[in-house]
Amino acid sequence: MLERIKNIAWEHREQITAWRHEFHANPEVSFQEFETTKRIKNYLEKMGFQNLRVGTAGVETGVVADLNPQKKGPCIALRADIDALPMQEQGNPPYRSKNDGVMHACGHDSHIAMLLGAAQVLKSMENELPGRIRFIFQPSEESPHKSGARAMIEEGVLEGVDAIAGLHIWSSLPAGIVGYKAGPFMASADEWECVVHGKGGHGAVPHLAFDPIVAASAMVGALQTIVSREIDPLEAVVVTCAHIESGTTFNIIPDKAFMEGTVRTFNQEVRSTIPERMERIIKGISDAMRCKSEFKYKNVLPPTVNDKAFTERAAEVARALLGDENVREVVPTMGAEDMGLYLERIPGTFMFLGTYNEAKGTVNPQHHPEYDVDDDVLPLGSALLSAIAWDFFRRKN
Template sequence: MLKRIKEIAGLHGEEITALRRHFHMYPELGWEEIGTTDKIAEVLGRLGCTISRRGFGGTGSGLVAEISGGRPGGCVGLRADIDALPLQEENDAPYASRNPGVMHACGHDAHAAMLLGAAMVLSEIKDEIPGTVRLLFQPAEESGLKSGAAAMVDEGALDGVDSVGGIHVWSKARTGTALYRSGPVMAAADGWYLVIKGRGGHGSTPELTIDPTITAANLALNLQAIVGREVSAKETAVISIGVIKAGDSAFNIIPDTVTMNGTVRTFNPEVKRLVEASLRRVIAGLCEAGRCDYELDYRSFIPATINDHGATMTGKAVCEEILGPDNVTETELIMGSEDYSYFLDRVPGTYIFLGTANPDKGSDTGHHHPKFDVDEDALPAGAAILAGFAWRRLVEGS
């Protein structure tokens, strides 16, 4: 069946590419993907898919549809995110963004097109499908705390789903390859926002002040001891400071406050809890030592993306049959984060990375860059992998 799925996906290659270009030309930011959702609904309607819900998070963005097989069985979900980024595109391709300041710079246009391609394939073989395939077109992956995945899970999009699969195009891997990993694959992302409060004054009389810059300097050094001395060397964690701001432009004024903002990245939920607790303790202790007050806002943005072993082995096997065994390898841990993790927290599943790098086509530029692009030759294979994953999981469960 996988050979047949690959052949059908190849026959729909031009249509999948045309859809990707449409989405790329008309990108929409998170929670504003109305035109994108309209186009998805139009295509699914032509395929005869049942649209069970449109709109999440109090908006009209996002869509859930189902393909019911001709035989009884379980339910497998396939997910694609559909939002774009607030970025001005610098490519001069004929399908470049026509919405100023908005661009598909992370490949979500390709994700949506590949999932529609998978729907085309599955619709042609639906009489042989043992169960149901649920298509999950997710808004607002890039929206941080207002995650589209979290909203879909909270609003029941995964109810009744036994397992879930997804693909992310990957400009670090060459076209024709795929990457997989069982267990943790993408990091949890936390943010912390700190204001250290001292008492400012003239730089010539520091004894009359409570200098928050000393405490900030101590924190910048001592926070790294959490990773170096409290987290096991067998684990992975990162604490980074992105903002340190003290004073304005006067060279001889000790400021009243210092602002520090940073991020924490972890893979193990226990390590995540340890790092947060330690960061809070170190900040409290050093501020007390420096006679400073403080305000700390610690936010857990996105949990770690943790792939189920069984689902990942299914995905790996499907990729090997579609792309060839030599073109499928295990990825290293990825410190970026992805709200697909909310889906994986609810049901077992996997996240596959599809290579789209082709230097001759300029598709090896990094994600979130104004010159990011995708090698469209990879899209039929992505559609086949999604469809093949759903087929194989349903057959395994029947």
């Protein structure tokens, strides 16, 4: 069966590539994927899917399609994200973005194409499948505050679903290599901000002011002691200050400073302790330097934690499908993904599919203005998603 799945996917490789190029040329940002949604719906209808659900969070973006909806067997969901990034493409492929200031620079065009390919493969064998498959084309992954995954979950996309799987194109892995990791796979992503209120004055007489820039600068350094001196060295934690803004000119001490950043970790228990640790340090420095501070912390996305048994089985399927040499265990990344919201609720796996290929020039990292992928990996992704679904049913029966 695996060889059959692989062959069907490969037979559709030109169509899958054409889909990727079409979506790459017509990118749309989070919760504005209107044309993207129409195109996905159109292709699914041509395959024979009926009763498609369109729209998420009151916006006509995102598509959900069910295969074998009347069957009573188990149900697995396959997920792809569909939004692009607000950035200008600088590369010049034939399928270059037609929308100024918007680009598929993270591989979501590939994700759409691979999931459409999987839908095509599995639709061709629907009568042989003893259960249901839900195809989730999710909007707004790139906007964590307005997560499409969170919206879809709140609207019931996981009702009746027993497991979920997804693939992410990964620029640092060689083309065609599948990367997996049971357990924590991608980090949480939280945001924080702080306003330091001081007392402005002339730069020539700093003793008459309460300098918020000096206080903020001390905070940036001191916050790093959370990781270096308060957290177990074997835990992976990042506390980053990424934006500082204060003052208007060279000789005026301002009356306030603003800073913001992100916190990443794989450990939910550690994650829960970070806000208090940060606030304690910030308040202590504010008091010591005669300033006041306002600190806000927002939990945004949880870590993406792969179910151990499901992931190890999916890796076995990948080896059987693609060969042992093309599947490897990878280290987790501190990048974040709202796929973790699904995996908080049901077992499943999220895996990487490499696309780095020097011969084809697909060497730039995600979010690079000349980012592109090796199209030859796309049918492999469609085949792998299909094979994971088929294996899920085989094990359930």
